[in-house]
Amino acid sequence: MFSPDYALLYVEDPIASAAFYAGLLGQQPVDTAPTFSLFMLENGLKFGLWARSSVQPVALGAGGGGELCIHVADRAAVDRLHGQWAEQGVAIAQRPVALDFGYTFVALDRDGHRLRVFVREGD
Known part of the structure; x- marks a missing residue:
């Protein structure tokens, strides 16, 4: 049995994307x-940003075909992050x-x- 512990996103500019994510995550790469x-996240996940132009084999997909999901404790946390990110100028879909x-x-x-922030409800 295995457990995935590494996520990669293909980006145009890893340095600029790292600055973007540093602002959201509150930590530096x-x-x-x-x-x-x-990035090495507190929960153990390794989160990499790879220049699309150097990916081998060539990556065919672009952003928006999946989601990076962030589970939070409650509705207040969802609202708080939404407000913080919107104030930082992050595009809200x-x-x-x-x-x-x-x-x-x-x-x-x-x-x-896509970055989905959510709290699970309705169980």
Whole structure:
């Protein structure tokens, strides 16, 4: 059995994307280079930003085809992050809303990757 512990997003500019994510995550990357930046998150997840132009084999998809999901404790946390990110100028694709799985909003990074913040409700 295995458990995935590394997530990669293909981006146009890993250094600029690292600055964007540093602002959202409240921490600096552990490694930054022109073609790759890496964050080590508190929950153990390794989160990498890889320059699309250097990915092998060539990546066909673009941002928006999936989501990086961030589970929070309650609705207040969803609303708080939404407000903070909107104030920072982060593009918001979906304002906070109740859906069948819970309360959520969706933001977009510089490359159009979807960032879903949610609290699970309705169990």
